[in-house]
Amino acid sequence: MDLAISLNKTESLDAVLDDFSEGYFSLSNENRKKLLLVLAKEYDLNRNQVRELLKQYLGLELQSGNEGEASNVDDGSVLFSAFYRIEKNLRQALKPTYDVLFERFNNHTGGLKFLSILRADILSFLEHENIVSLRALEYFLKEKLSTWLSPAALELHQITWDDSASLLEKIVAYEAVxxxxxLLDLKRRLGIGRRCFGYLHTSIPGEPLIFIEVALLKNVARTIQEVLWDDPSIPEPEATCAxxxxxxSTQPGLAGINLGKFLIKRVITLVKRDMPQVSTFATLSPIPGYMQWLLSKLASQSVLAKGDNMEQPAGGSGSTFQENLLEPDEERKLMNSAPETCAGKNGMEVMLNLLTSTNYEWTSSAELLSALKPPLMRLCARYLLQEKKGGKALDSVANFHLQNGSMVERLSWMADRSEKGLRQxxxxxxxxxxxxxxxxxxxQSYFSTGHIHASSDVRLYTMPQKEHEATAD
Amino acid sequence: MDLAISLNKTESLDAVLDDFSEGYFSLSNENRKKLLLVLAKEYDLNRNQVRELLKQYLGLELQSGNEGEASNVDDGSVLFSAFYRIEKNLRQALKPTYDVLFERFNNHTGGLKFLSILRADILSFLEHENIVSLRALEYFLKEKLSTWLSPAALELHQITWDDSASLLEKIVAYEAVxxxxxLLDLKRRLGIGRRCFGYLHTSIPGEPLIFIEVALLKNVARTIQEVLWDDPSIPEPEATCAxxxxxxSTQPGLAGINLGKFLIKRVITLVKRDMPQVSTFATLSPIPGYMQWLLSKLASQSVLAKGDNMEQPAGGSGSTFQENLLEPDEERKLMNSAPETCAGKNGMEVMLNLLTSTNYEWTSSAELLSALKPPLMRLCARYLLQEKKGGKALDSVANFHLQNGSMVERLSWMADRSEKGLRQxxxxxxxxxxxxxxxxxxxQSYFSTGHIHASSDVRLYTMPQKEHEATAD
Known part of the structure; x- marks a missing residue:
């Protein structure tokens, strides 16, 4: 197997690494997976060695009295340097053998890019099947990539119309939002009243790993239409908002590695330096996970609600997870305005039917829009501020901006009428x-406690008082 | 202590790190040392946690049958994922707490430079006193710096007269050889027939971490005088040798981290691309450790030789380490030509006295030069090719070039007549x-076996046959 050669020290390293990556690219998906499994299993760490070191270490602990006061041992003692020595050896022994291959690729021209492609493949294999050895390899590689791609190694570059076509082509290809x-559209996004910045890494030249597009405006835009089609842009000196x-991000193999961490902060610093009159920095962001969350919530509640009409299941716990997502007047309005094709036994079923109807019919009816707006806006605020996973916002974009130190400022209705915007x-x-x-x-507060800062307008949507007000009118 | 704050997550991180580094710079050497000791001891790893994980791990080993066949365990088993999980946690637990501080500085503007200064201080403290906890911290920091400064993160930059004065000033300040x-001297080294390349890192802007100076010549120069004073240089198209x-290198805090690893290879590639007629790539290098090695060798042998005239010490092992460094005719010639001030009982003593005489008197006597040349050249070849430490060449510059893939081509007599050249x-x-x-x-062969490639001319100096030839004439 190619791999064996690449770990052999007596060969010409560069040629072997090139052969390895070329060989890899020529493999079918199935064979790539096989190769990666061999790497994960046969080039794992040496568990016998680890065990030996562990025993040595525990032996030391016993000698030191075993009372957990090891740090009080006299600094110059032989014992203490034995600790340091074994800890150092343990760190070394806990590195899987494939670490050598990763390190070598990192030092090899084009190697970092190759490793990122490798990880993208691994992630896609793991999506279909959870293989623990491959999962461990993936995690290890992710940690390595994070270290190599620390912000210290990334260069902030303003992308302009003067950049090479090959770089600009990548912006077009990777623009995901x-x-x-x-080309005209691209030129506009790099022209007057617009900025584009990317993070470049020395060893992946001419290809930003992540890029951000900025519009210079008078006010914080509510809708993406205003931003994409505000032809002509305002004169830049009049802008007060970025x-x-x-x-x-351009590399699927770098998923989960927070490349944008310092990007926004550095871009803000740059813009402020060049344009001191700009004092407001905000995003206009999609909420990519909202509909998925809402539809699954509606579907499961519809099922539970139906169960209500049948016998109570044994134990009577059936209604524990039941929750009417709608407030009474929202329910009423929805039931009244539902067309026949989207009828249902209750408001949630109607809502589910409306939202999943073909071609987003509900968006062309003023009545339906007005019936859907209050619950959709309210539940969106709940989704953003209260739905969490591991203490972090469930929505990936929300999580990104919150960990960067922003707050949730404003929700806007019908702000992205594109098919993608409606679907998400x-x-x-x-x-x-x-x-x-x-x-x-x-x-810091988001990081340590998960606290999400939000404007009072947005917070109001999630207040229990609102419930009372709503039922009162 | 400043440090405590910097590890507190609720404060504004950038400001704290700035305070920390400013505070550090304002400390006296003594207090810096104290601070670093606190860091090394109180922010070390949590040994109780490590011990807990070790026990868990060994528990698993026992369950798996203890027959060292862990890698045969079925991949999907719960046991195997437990291995991966504990190994991951162990890796984490084996990181000392100060790792957090290092990581944060690496992500902070100017932080990498600060860490390099920190390590320079630590190295100088350790020179005076070996403190195991500080040694462990130093080693850990070195490993981190190596990762961050991998060649992938370094950018090769051709330094020219068009670079900023602040960058060029650093070249002047750090040129160590x-x-x-x-300024005229500098301009010449960047002018026609010359090149200068440096490795820059994104987070230490305007300051090459290491730089290399290249002269374009017709032949491989033997002496540094030819290179520094060959005014005017030859026209570049006539050059065949770089x-x-x-x-x-410019950062004492990066000592021991091989920054030059790929520098020479990349420079060769660049020069070949721009000047295809250049086909010879060689260095003209100092041998910084030669005299130090030779003088200590001569001194100890003189002592041993003197001991010979006295009684044999008990055990009779006194002469085991004795060795006449000189060949018979070298000895003869030295004894004959020694002036009274440098007399001695044998050749080695004379040689020692000559080499340590004030103002390098021996260099102004044709007779002494001709008596010293044969043994100095021969022993120099032995020093370069045969004297090793841990399997690597004892001489630091030799080790650098050999691990980069060069061979020892030629030794030249009186090639650097500067005070420093004579002394080293x-x-x-x-x-x-x-x-x-x-x-x-x-x-690769140097790396794996320590084998040093050398031209036959240089190898001849170290051949036993030479001894016979020498005694024969």
Missing amino acids: HPINN LFYSIS SGGIMVNYMYRVEHIEEYA | HPINN LFYSIS SGGIMVNYMYRVEHIEEYA
């Missing part, structure tokens, strides 16, 4: 606001 | 030759 239709309207978030968009003086503080 | 006297005549190597210089087609092969 609001697709770029043609709006981040698109952030895209029912057309709702959100402004995250970066208040320069609070960025660090907000990032 | 052949000091630059003034001579690396100086390599300097008795004026001898060496050409290491980079044969493009063998670079990888030589680097």
